[in-house]
Amino acid sequence: MRRILQNRLLTIVIVLSLIFVVFIGLTATRSDRAGIFEGVVGDVLNPVQKYLYMGGQRINNFFEFIVNISSISKENESLKKKVTELQNSMADYETMKTENQKFKDMLKFRDENKSYSTVAANVIGKGSGNWFDIIIINKGTNQGIKKYYPVVAAQGLVGQVTKTGPNWSEVMSIVNESSRIRASLSRTDEQGIIQGMSAVNGEKNCKIMYLKSDSDIKKGDSVVTSGMSKFFPKNIMIGTIEDVSDDSNEFAKSAIIKPSVDFTKIREVFVVTNSISKDDYPDEATIK
Amino acid sequence: MKRFVIPLIILMLVGIQNSLFENIRILGVKPDIALTFVICYTFVRGNPEGTVAGILCGLFEDIFFAGAFGINSIGCMITTYLIGSMEGNLYKDNIFIPGIFTFIGSILKECIVMLMLYLTRNNIVLYSALTKIIIPEAIYNTIIVVLFFKFAAKISSRYYIMKPGNFIS
Numbered sequence: 001m002r003r004i005l006q007n008r009l010l011t012i013v014i015v016l017s018l019i020f021v022v023f024i025g026l027t028a029t030r031s032d033r034a035g036i037f038e039g040v041v042g043d044v045l046n047p048v049q050k051y052l053y054m055g056g057q058r059i060n061n062f063f064e065f066i067v068n069i070s071s072i073s074k075e076n077e078s079l080k081k082k083v084t085e086l087q088n089s090m091a092d093y094e095t096m097k098t099e100n101q102k103f104k105d106m107l108k109f110r111d112e113n114k115s116y117s118t119v120a121a122n123v124i125g126k127g128s129g130n131w132f133d134i135i136i137i138n139k140g141t142n143q144g145i146k147k148y149y150p151v152v153a154a155q156g157l158v159g160q161v162t163k164t165g166p167n168w169s170e171v172m173s174i175v176n177e178s179s180r181i182r183a184s185l186s187r188t189d190e191q192g193i194i195q196g197m198s199a200v201n202g203e204k205n206c207k208i209m210y211l212k213s214d215s216d217i218k219k220g221d222s223v224v225t226s227g228m229s230k231f232f233p234k235n236i237m238i239g240t241i242e243d244v245s246d247d248s249n250e251f252a253k254s255a256i257i258k259p260s261v262d263f264t265k266i267r268e269v270f271v272v273t274n275s276i277s278k279d280d281y282p283d284e285a286t287i288k
Numbered sequence: 289m290k291r292f293v294i295p296l297i298i299l300m301l302v303g304i305q306n307s308l309f310e311n312i313r314i315l316g317v318k319p320d321i322a323l324t325f326v327i328c329y330t331f332v333r334g335n336p337e338g339t340v341a342g343i344l345c346g347l348f349e350d351i352f353f354a355g356a357f358g359i360n361s362i363g364c365m366i367t368t369y370l371i372g373s374m375e376g377n378l379y380k381d382n383i384f385i386p387g388i389f390t391f392i393g394s395i396l397k398e399c400i401v402m403l404m405l406y407l408t409r410n411n412i413v414l415y416s417a418l419t420k421i422i423i424p425e426a427i428y429n430t431i432i433v434v435l436f437f438k439f440a441a442k443i444s445s446r447y448y449i450m451k452p453g454n455f456i457s
Contacts, residue, residue, distance in 0.1 A: 009335050009336045009339060009369070009373075010369075010373075012336075012339075013339060013365060013366070013369045016343065016362075016365060017362055017365070017366065020358040020359075020361050020362040020365075021358070021362065023356070023357060023358040024356040024357070024358040024359055024362070024404055024408060025356075025408075026356075027356040027357040027358065028356040028408040041299070041348065041351055042351060042352075044299075045299065045302070045303045048300075048303050048307075049303050049306055049307040050307070052303065052304055052307035052308040053307035053308070053310065053311070055308060056307060056308040056309070056310060056311030056312060057311050059308075059311060059312060060311040060312060063312075124307065125303075125306040125307040125310065125352070126306055126307075126310040127306065127352045127353060127354050128302060128305060128306050128349045128350075128351075128352040128353050128360070129320070129349065129353055129360070129401070130316075130317045130318060130421045130425055131353075131354070131401070131405060131412075131421065132353070132354035134352070134353075134354045136306070136352065162354070170352075170354070172354065176354070177410075177411050177412075178354075178410060178411055198316075198420070203316070264311075
């Protein structure tokens with residue numbers, strides 16, 4: 001009897017495997033609206049997740065503090081030295097500050113003129129598993145959020161909405177390996193494509209690719225969205241160049257970007273709701 | 289009512305794993321605590337209940353997964369089925385046996401996930417995925433099981449998803 005039971009289970013497992021494989025095949029190219037099942041479960045789970053996520057961040061901060069205690073005394077020594085150095089550079093700073101303020105005002109002016117309307121949302125979790133960088137936020141179709149809408153934070157670009165439920169959405173962040181975004185260097189206006197990548201130590205970064213091989217890209221250059229794509233508004237900060245690869249075999253230059261948004265500490269984001277015009281909004285049938 | 293306890297626990301664990309453990313990453317990975325619980329459950333109750341729990345765990349995980357729907361389901365199902373079918377022959381008193389099974393089970397599940405992701409044309413480097421994600425995660429899972437197996441086993445032996453012997457269809 002037990003043997004038959006086992007075999008029957010085996011048959012069911014094989015049949016279900018086939019069903020799942022078919023399902024995977026069918027859903028591999030989607031990631032738009034969540035199904036009813038996903039929507040309901042997400043609605044139930046997300047309020048709980050929100051508090052757990054906040055609690056987890058406190059624990060994280062606490063451990064960071066403990067780990068750092070040993071290095072604090074060493075740091076103190078070097079900091080004292082730094083103070084004298086810094087006092088010298090203070091004078092330079094004052095002049096820089098006034099200049100900076102001027103630029104900032106200009107930036108603000110430009111940003112205000114854009115008149116993009118946004119929906120503020122809280123981050124309530126990250127996607128399951130260690131494979132993708134998905135951020136779950138607490139606003140969804142009920143608040144007017146749709147797939148493809150760009151998501152920004154105060155520091156810069158976060159990513160793009162990839163799935164929406166009634167009161168929650170999934171955002172694919174720019175450090176996700178399957179994310180591709182058109183970008184340009186703000187200093188030279190060169191165009192490139194940004195892709196997420198994971199560094200050796202598990203830290204997540206982006207990479208800018210397809211720059212011209214004679215590009216004079218430098219460390220510290222800032223990277224912004226180019227505005228060539230119809231999904232992202234122009235001139236949103238993405239990050240700064242951290243390392244330029246000097247591989248002469250490659251026909252195009254690439255560089256590593258440190259995103260200006262700290263994805264480990266992200267808590268509040270804004271979804272831009274009117275940057276994609278109605279004509280540009282992709283037809284679901286044509287998008288694969 | 290009693291039979292909803294295990295599914296609810298699995299659902300809560302998926303939630304905790306997405307939120308709380310997101311901030312307690314070690315070596316850049318978070319553990320799959322829902323999977324570890326399901327493996328403990330399978331270890332105590334065997335098949336078919338283990339497989340059912342595995343399928344539930346996979347479905348819940350798939351909701352918050354960026355890839356295609358069903359990838360975690362198939363991984364969890366096959367893993368729990370294999371562990372469950374060995375259940376009768378295992379020596380359960382040593383705490384390290386479930387640890388070893390969790391280690392192998394986690395690697396198996398994530399390898400299935402990796403394979404499925406690879407087949408659905410995701411940009412994955414197999415070798416670095418193995419060393420950076422799968423093995424650290426399996427070690428993390430194993431430590432959690434060694435610490436909490438007694439507790440999970442207690443819950444597992446008290447609640448059931450389906451009555452034993454009810455599986456005739």
